[in-house]
Each structure stands twice: as structure tokens, then as C-alpha cells.
Amino acid sequence: MSTVPAGSRTSSRTARDLPGAAPAPLVVRTAELDPSLLPDDDGALLDLLPDADTPLAWVRRGEGIVGWGEALRFTTSGTDRFRAAEDLCRATLASAVVRDEVKLPGTGPVAFGAFAFGPGDGTRSVVVVPRVVVGRRGGRAWITTIDPAGSIGPAPSPALLDPAARTAVVAPGEVRYAPGGRDPRAWVDVVGQGVARIRAGELDKVVLARDVVATTQRPVDPRHLLGRLSRGYRSAWTFSVGGMVGATPELLARAEKGS
Template identity: 40%
Template sequence: MSTPSSIAVAPPLTPVRGLRSITIPRGQLDDSTGLLDYVARNDVHTWVRRGDGLVAFGESARFSTAGPDRFIAAQQWWRTQLDAADVDNPLAVPGSGLVAFGSFAFSKTSQHQSRLIVPRIVVGCRDGHSWLTYITADEGADVTADAAEAALAEYLDETAIERVPDTSDRLTPGILSEEQWMTAVEQGIEHIRSGELSKLVLARDVVAELGSPVATAQVLRELAVRYSDCWTYSVDGLIGSTPEMLIKVENSTAQARVLAGTLDRNNAPADDPDYAQRVLAGSEKQLHEHQIAIDSLTGQLEPFTSTMTSHSEPFVLELPNVWHLASDVTAQLEPGADGSVPTSLALVGALHPTAAVCGTPTTVAGALIRELEHMERGPYAGPVGWMDARGNGEWGIALRGAVIESPTRVRMYAGCGIVAASNAAAELAESWSKFRPMIEALGIRR
């Protein structure tokens, strides 16, 4: 895939002078809500699952870039920040200390700006135990526990009001109508059956036009509660709750969760407890799609590992809107020539895009996506998450989400894996099941 000449060039890697940070333990959080008590502002950055994760406010540094080298450029920028930083962190907990939130464009040809954001305040939680990190680029600022608590209190003084659904709220078509998108799916199936590729992931968009401003914090809390097994994310207007972990790194261990194969729960029989297992695990089409996705990830991850394990057969992941075929992968990372293991962001650059969100071969699938979707995916299906100063991090795939384009306009995305046995009408229905989390969280009736 060639890169257009209009792609932005990464700016010079001039470090923010002397980022300074302090991390302090804060004890146990409420077991019932965890970090959700802090998801109180519409400009919050979040990465939350089952009450644990990170919630952040403000901005102490930012880097943006585009093009095929976006992951490398971001990694280089982060290293310059670490080299110049003064970090006081007594905790040996992933996500404590200096951290950055990130969101990256799906396509290397995209002009959408991928970004890393170093927040000013981070509240973290793991297994119910929390900490607070204060980060500043201000040379004259006091970097103390009292200053950290004062800064947090300042952000929490201005909490967002909740939104009541408006009678003028409506869904409007995205770039393609339903009929046009089904035609694109049929064309994709023809390309697969001709032998050009074995899988293609085609996405579509719909737009929520709201009668009153979106309450981002409220939407995030709704998603986190309803989809507690997913990772609820918010980075710079990109929001959602993804069930798919691209890569998680803790010290020398990497983990991933791969999903492919979907069954809508809307019309499932209530008196058949084995329905999902029988329909998903018994479907040659679903198993084939899943195997392509798992082979894609493990094949790209293997060069960085000494050992790797995954489920011999996929399990059924139950979510409120759908069931998925899922596989968890765990790997021990192999140290490089310098004795260090790859950072989470380095692995993101090596793994993205997987067959789960693009297709295989990825070069052929990527070209067909641009031809058939007729839209700019931007950050949709791109990596989203966080990393810390030790190389740890969690990076999901930005699925089941949306981009807030204005206070009253939200663009949602959903994609479907297409194989030779796919049916366009069934894929359209599946896309609506994947839109459902965001539609419901926004309070819109379809």
C-alpha cells in the first residue's frame, strides 16, 4: 500500500522540557464502582475494565503523527520524554508513574493524526488498590502529594451533567446506505471466491444526530457497567468499549484476546442454554474466520517470543449484545540484543493490522477496504490504549465505538469479517448488533 504524498511528516522530536511526575498510593476504592466514580468529566481519558484501569485528566504533553511510520515515530518521541523526565514512583505496578494514552489510525495511508497524550492527573486502580499520579511540564510547579491531590480535586470540581434523551435524537446513514454496503459485501465475497484473499473485514458507519450535547462521561459509565468484560476507552473524542485486546504487556509477558465469529443475542431462544456453543462452534464458516484471525496474530507475535500458548479450541465469549468465538494468547517475550524485551508499543506496530480487523493477506485486504468502504476509518479498528515508562501497556482494538465529531454529532463504526461463505444480509444484521452498545449508551431508539 503506497503512502500519499499528502501524509503529514512527524515533527522534530523535541522533548517537552523536563516532564516531572509523582505517584502516591491512595488505598482501596469502592468495590461496586472502582474507577467509575472518577469518570465524571466529558474530557476524561479512560481505560477501564471491571472497575480497574486508568482514568486521567488534563494534558502535559502531546505528540501526533501520521503515515506508515506512526508507531516508530511515537515510540521515539516517548523515549525522548522518558530520557528527560524526573519520575518519583515508589510503586512497581504497571500503569503507575509516567504514562501516555494513545490512539492510532487504522491505515498507514490515512491522514488522520495518530496521537500520544501524557495527561496531567492519572487515577489508577488494580485489584481494588488505587494510586494517583501527577505529571507536569511546568518547571515552577510543586510536585508533591499535596499538589497531586489538589490538582485532582480541581478537576473533580467541574463534573459533567447527565443527558436526557431528546425527541429530536436520530440515526442517519453514514457514507454508504445499507443497500450500497451490502453490494460492497457481495463484491468482497466475489474477490474471496476468486482466490485473491481468504478473509476481508468491511466496516460501515452510521451517524447519531443529537438534540442536545452528548454526555461523554455518562456514555462511558453506561458502557463500563453494561460491558464489564470489555475495555472501556476514551482518548481525545474516540470512545467505546472493545472486547478485543490487541496486546497487553506486563514486564516480560504478553497477552492478547482474539475475536472472530459473531452471533447476535437478540433472537436467541431463551430455553436453549447451548445455543451459542452449538451455532458458533458448530459453524464451519465461523470457525474458519476465527482460525484466520488467530493464525494472523500468533504468526506476527511469534518472532518476539520464547514460548507461546493459546486455547486449543476457541471459547464462547458472552456479551450483552452478542456472543463471540474467542481465544486468549499468552507469550513470554524474548529479550533483544540489548537485553530488554519489546515494549507494548513496539509490539503494536508489529501486530497491527491483524486479520481480525483487516483480512488476509493484509496488503490485498487493505486495498480492497479502501476501494469498497468509500470512507476514512480514522481511528476505528486502530490500536487504542496506554503505556508506561517501563514498556508495559494495554492496547485494544478500537471497536464497538464512535468518534465525537461535534457536541451533537457522533459517528459510530462497525465491521464484519467476510469469508467465502458469507451472506450480505446476515453481515448487515451483524453490523447492527455491533452498533447496539453505542446506540443504547447514547439513549437512542432505533
């Protein structure tokens, strides 16, 4: 099962903070798609997301995967959050029935995960296995459906990409910005302290960040934000999972075929 930095919710299965829980068996089917169905555009995959309800994405320069719906969701927390997620993913894969006609990274069973930065910050980590995944890589495209056993949906086919099934993407309108937890003057002081410590030889590198509060005229459609990020920052990975949306220029680790 591939995991990256999450239709119908009523038929999803949930396991919360239960590392030893046996997940419901899943039926996974991947079929090849005609690449011409996806325009040669950085946002083509993102344009397939049917609604604003927790879209899933991991894309860069028109390649990657997007997903929607939930076949399985579970949360973890604490110092063992990564191990618990890994154990549940392995258990899910062990019981899954998989038919993968494409056999590329990102095909077959896929999970999207977002993890808390620290074990004690009160934030739960989440892993979502979507109902539908669409991907593109190296000139090939595919679609995967993932269903709980006993609740099998339509076979993977272009019919699942019907534009008529998508809601319109809504722009947020006017956006107003305000300082977050640290005011601008205090932020400048912190940056100055970091630079001084580097010059003094105390640090080789420092990573600093601050929050900014954005208030929008209308509720934010994450698909609008994803499209802006994907087309505006082509070298970055644009992502969405568990309510977290963003873009990052760094891919710190990649594993394929177990290594």
C-alpha cells in the first residue's frame, strides 16, 4: 500500500486509535486509462476532484495521484503514531483482494496520510484509503476503485470521471490577512536571533515559520487553492489530506518496491 503526505462517506469503515484492530477486507481494482482523457495541464488531475469535501492529492507537474471518497479511515496519536499507521496499512494490505492491471507506483491500494509534527501537541494523525484514485506517470494514466468487501461499487472506468458529477469550484472572494500568533516586529526579532546564532557558529541551519490568519469572503473550496498552488509552483508537490492543503518543494524520502 502506497502512503503519501485523504463519494460516499456512509459506507466507509473506521478504526480509531486501535493499532491491533483487524481492518475490514478491501477489494482493489486498477485499470488503465487513455492518457488523452487527461489534458496536458498541470492541474488536469486536480480538475477531476468532484467536490470540496476533503479532496486528496499528491501531484507535481501534471503527474501524481488524486483521490476522493473513503473506503477506510483511521487515526493515531502519541509517540507510536507512525508505527500504528504502518501496522494498520500492512494489515489492510494483507487482507485485500487486489487486481492491478497497470503495476506502477501509485496503482493498486493507496493510502494518504497526514501526521502530527510532535507526539504531544494534541493533534491526531490521520490515514485515509479513498474510494477512487486517478493517477498519471510517465505518459500512462490509470484509475483505481477501492471498496469494502460486501459493498462493491462500479468497476474502474472513464465513466467515473463524468464532468456532470462534479460540483463547480468556488473562489473565496476577497481575502484579508492579519498577523497570527506572532506579530511582525517579534518575528523580525526572531529572524535576527537566528541569523546571529548562525554567524556565531552555534547553528549551521535554522528553519523558521510563522502563521498568518486569512479571512475569506466565502468558504474556501480546497480545490481552488490546490489549483492555484499547482499552477503557481510547478516545482513543488501540491498536496491535500485530512484537511491539510499546501505545496512543498521537498520530497525527503521515497520508497518503491520495498526500498
